[in-house]
Amino acid sequence: APLRSLASPFVMGNVALAKTGDRDPVVVTQTEGEQHDRPIALRRTLAEWTKAPAFAKKYDENPLSILPDRLHGSPQWGMAIDLNACTGCSACIVACAVENNIPVVGKDNVALSREMYWIRLDRYYSGTAQAPVVDVQPMLCQHCEKAPCEYVCPVNATVHSPDGLNEMVYNRCVGTRFCSNNCPYKVRRFNFFSYNQNVPETERMGKNPDVTVRGRGVMEKCTYCVQRIRRAQIDAEVEKRPLRDGEIRTACQQTCPTGAIVFGNVADPRSAVSGLHANVRTYAVLDDVGTRPRTRYLARIDNPNPELDE
Numbered sequence: 001a002p003l004r005s006l007a008s009p010f011v012m013g014n015v016a017l018a019k020t021g022d023r024d025p026v027v028v029t030q031t032e033g034e035q036h037d038r039p040i041a042l043r044r045t046l047a048e049w050t051k052a053p054a055f056a057k058k059y060d061e062n063p064l065s066i067l068p069d070r071l072h073g074s075p076q077w078g079m080a081i082d083l084n085a086c087t088g089c090s091a092c093i094v095a096c097a098v099e100n101n102i103p104v105v106g107k108d109n110v111a112l113s114r115e116m117y118w119i120r121l122d123r124y125y126s127g128t129a130q131a132p133v134v135d136v137q138p139m140l141c142q143h144c145e146k147a148p149c150e151y152v153c154p155v156n157a158t159v160h161s162p163d164g165l166n167e168m169v170y171n172r173c174v175g176t177r178f179c180s181n182n183c184p185y186k187v188r189r190f191n192f193f194s195y196n197q198n199v200p201e202t203e204r205m206g207k208n209p210d211v212t213v214r215g216r217g218v219m220e221k222c223t224y225c226v227q228r229i230r231r232a233q234i235d236a237e238v239e240k241r242p243l244r245d246g247e248i249r250t251a252c253q254q255t256c257p258t259g260a261i262v263f264g265n266v267a268d269p270r271s272a273v274s275g276l277h278a279n280v281r282t283y284a285v286l287d288d289v290g291t292r293p294r295t296r297y298l299a300r301i302d303n304p305n306p307e308l309d310e
Contacts, residue, residue, distance in 0.1 A: 027111045033125045040285055041083060041124050041135040042299035049301050056299045059283035061292065075243065076164040077224055078266035078294040079250070080276035081138055084301055085260035088136035090121050092252035092261065096140075099225060099251035101207045101214075103195035116189045118222040119252055135300065138252070138261070141166060141187045141222035142285070142293030149179035149188065157219070164266075164294055165224055173218040180219060184289050189220045224263065225250040245271045266294065 003012050035041065039059040049055070096102065096119045105116050119140040127133035143166045149158050150166070157172035158179050180188040194216040207213055210227040214220055225248075232248045245264055253261040264273035276282060281298040284291075 027107050029115050035124050041137040043135055044301055046301055046303040053280050056281050056283040059287040074267035075265040076267040078273055080262045080273050080296050082260045082298040085258040088121055091255045092138055093117055093119055095251040095255035100211050142185055142295045144291035144293045146292050148182045152178040152182045170218045175217040184286050187221055191216055191218050191220055
């Protein structure tokens with residue numbers, strides 16, 4: 001923009017390029033691009049999947065855990081993300097930030113690993129340098145049925161709701177960050193700065209009034225847009241009717257242009273999310289740690305054209 005003028009907004013003349021010697025680091029939120037043979041972002045070709053269609057099922061559930069089963073009744077909330085449909089567009093990240101009043105921390109703080117987004121887009125590389133393969137995967141709080149973050153919190157700030165949500169009680173949190181250290185998915189964020197203090201009135205008006213504006217010193221994370229869940233439940237109770245499947249849509253689900261994200265009641269076998277959880281491609285990330293996440297993924301299946309590789 002500084003090089004453009006009103007007289008010639010699209011064609012610039014008399015411009016010279018010269019090396020300055022200055023260096024500007026590229027800041028990224030993910031420094032590890034390998035899966036190291038762990039079941040994270042699963043991918044198979046169509047030929048491989050045809051030979052072993054149930055390859056993902058061995059990563060679907062691990063019964064070993066130190067915590068007993070405790071969640072019963074309906075509704076029980078869960079999510080399914082189809083990696084076959086995800087294009088890595090990052091629309092879900094923007095939607096989540098707007099819906100949940102998540103601050104943007106800037107490049108300098110991201111360089112210090114202080115990003116605040118509740119959902120991130122992981123990317124993993126495989127293949128060769130001449131023919132690389134990139135897998136993208138939305139990663140958010142998995143809402144584990146046996147959540148390792150809960151039993152290390154000294155003030156009981158992270159708890160489980162009767163309908164299966166891993167909740168954060170901000171008024172209890174004292175910022176020990178034990179939960180973040182114990183989370184195998186690294187999806188918890190520590191609000192390290194007073195981003196919402198002395199905010200101008202016009203900026204304050206842009207906040208979502210249905211979501212608490214957090215102060216400094218508390219842990220934050222995805223809540224499955226609990227404010228939308230409770231609003232829909234209240235409306236259904238007022239109208240004296242049961243909740244309908246698909247009536248509750250999280251911000252990331254609502255915004256996803258390919259419909260890769262589906263949310264609903266996993267206790268209802270007729271719900272869309274239950275159908276996806278029962279899909280042969282469905283698996284749980286890092287299933288071997290025994291967390292039993294409510295967010296499940298559907299493995300990506302490729303159908304490459306061999307003529308394009310010649």
